[in-house]
Amino acid sequence: MAEVGADQLDDTIVSEPLDLVRLSLNERVFVKLKGDREIRGRLHAYDSHCNLVLSDVEETVFVMDDEDEDLKTIKKQSEMLFVRGDAVVLISPPSQS
Amino acid sequence: MSNGTAEFQAFSPGEETSEIAKNNPSAFLSQITGAKVAVKLNSGVEYRGDLQCVDGYMNIALEQTEEYVDGILKNQYGDVFIRGNNVLYISSI
Numbered sequence: 001m002a003e004v005g006a007d008q009l010d011d012t013i014v015s016e017p018l019d020l021v022r023l024s025l026n027e028r029v030f031v032k033l034k035g036d037r038e039i040r041g042r043l044h045a046y047d048s049h050c051n052l053v054l055s056d057v058e059e060t061v062f063v064m065d066d067e068d069e070d071l072k073t074i075k076k077q078s079e080m081l082f083v084r085g086d087a088v089v090l091i092s093p094p095s096q097s
Numbered sequence: 098m099s100n101g102t103a104e105f106q107a108f109s110p111g112e113e114t115s116e117i118a119k120n121n122p123s124a125f126l127s128q129i130t131g132a133k134v135a136v137k138l139n140s141g142v143e144y145r146g147d148l149q150c151v152d153g154y155m156n157i158a159l160e161q162t163e164e165y166v167d168g169i170l171k172n173q174y175g176d177v178f179i180r181g182n183n184v185l186y187i188s189s190i
Binding site: 015016017018019020021030034050085086088089090091092093 | 140150151162177179180183
């Protein structure tokens with residue numbers, strides 16, 4: 001008979017890095033993407049590729065304006081967004097210390 | 098084609114080792130969990146924090162993380178997941 005250890009019953013145990021993402025399901029997250037982009041939204045789904053489904057999303061694009069040599073930001077809003085995993089750099093809960 | 102996942106040796110948290118495992122990379126990774134590390138990404142951005150766990154793809158979970166861009170502290174995060182393909186190195190500090 002297979003014995004289920006306490007670790008396997010506890011949903012909050014983090015055994016691998018993706019478990020940290022699992023803890024953020026249905027919570028607001030901050031995601032850093034390639035191409036100097038960041039998004040903040042509510043995480044609905046993820047997979048091992050880091051493909052993500054988010055709702056109520058705000059995307060911030062950091063653009064280096066070569067003419068005025070200024071760092072500009074472009075903000076976009078989306079109700080629902082699918083992010084392809086290969087663009088993801090980091091995922092973090094937005095409540096930053 | 099390997100599936101990319103590595104076998105980790107189990108390490109009890111209280112175990113003290115003065116010698117860094119040199120036999121294979123996965124032994125090193127399982128040994129430094131819990132320690133403060135510097136993770137450098139391919140983009141040059143560096144993250145310093147307490148290493149919670151790593152997997153065979155080099156995905157990383159860090160706690161109490163600081164983000165350094167060009168050597169300057171830019172951001173701080175409570176918990177961070179870093180996708181493994183972006184990682185250049187993980188160094189214990």
